[in-house]
Amino acid sequence: MREPLDLRWxxxxxxxxxxxxxxxxxxxxxxxxxxxxATLAYAAWQLASAPDREGALRALALALLAGLVVDGLxxxxxxxxxxxxxxxxxxxxxPLWILGLWxxxxxxxxxxxxxxxxxxxxxxxxxxxxxxxAYLGAERGWxxxxxxxxxxxxxxxxxxxxxxxxxxLAVAARTRA
Numbered sequence: 001m002r003e004p005l006d007l008r009w010x011x012x013x014x015x016x017x018x019x020x021x022x023x024x025x026x027x028x029x030x031x032x033x034x035x036x037x038a039t040l041a042y043a044a045w046q047l048a049s050a051p052d053r054e055g056a057l058r059a060l061a062l063a064l065l066a067g068l069v070v071d072g073l074x075x076x077x078x079x080x081x082x083x084x085x086x087x088x089x090x091x092x093x094x095p096l097w098i099l100g101l102w103x104x105x106x107x108x109x110x111x112x113x114x115x116x117x118x119x120x121x122x123x124x125x126x127x128x129x130x131x132x133x134a135y136l137g138a139e140r141g142w143x144x145x146x147x148x149x150x151x152x153x154x155x156x157x158x159x160x161x162x163x164x165x166x167x168x169l170a171v172a173a174r175t176r177a
Contacts, residue, residue, distance in 0.1 A: 008049060012111035015042045019104045020134070023097045027084035028142035032097045035084075039100030046107035051114075052175040059106040059173035066169070067094055067102030070161045079154045080135075081146040098145075109173035117174040120167040127166030128159040 019042040023035025043060065050056035071094035074080040086096040109116060116123040132155040138144040147154040 016108045024138045024142045024144045027144035032084040035097030036100045039104040043103045050110045055173045056110045062172045063102040063106035066165045067099045079148045083144045116170040123167040123170045124163040127162030131162035132158045
């Protein structure tokens with residue numbers, strides 16, 4: 001059971017939110033590198049203190065693959081257009097700042113969202129609802145991403161993808177006893 005004032009739990013939660021904010025705001029202003037630095041620094045910090053480093057590494061590897069596939073396919077299909085493309089990176093691929101966000105998010109499954117490791121149905125619901133809202137926030141608030149028209153189809157594709165991916169990430173992050 002978590003202590004009422006578990007600083008690692010709060011650091012995990014707030015650190016992810018801060019790295020998301022840096023990545024999205026910077027991308028919306030045309031800069032890709034602040035998001036990469038913020039998300040990788042957060043992921044490294046969390047990896048160093050992960051309760052199960054092996055599970056965290058599994059989650060990181062799967063998150064990178066999922067980001068390449070999900071956001072890469074949606075970008076190549078023209079459904080998503082990301083701001084702040086990474087120089088010398090393939091056109092139509094997910095940019096480094098969004099891949100960094102996938103890595104940072106995976107680290108939340110080791111502590112602040114660790115409860116999803118044992119609740120895969122809830123993880124699917126969280127993915128289906130939370131991910132489209134995060135992309136929508138990045139689009140509407142910061143212009144870090146743009147949806148093809150009609151936007152509801154892109155949001156539905158994101159909901160379906162994340163409903164599948166988040167339970168898989170939760171299983172990958174699962175602490176082994």
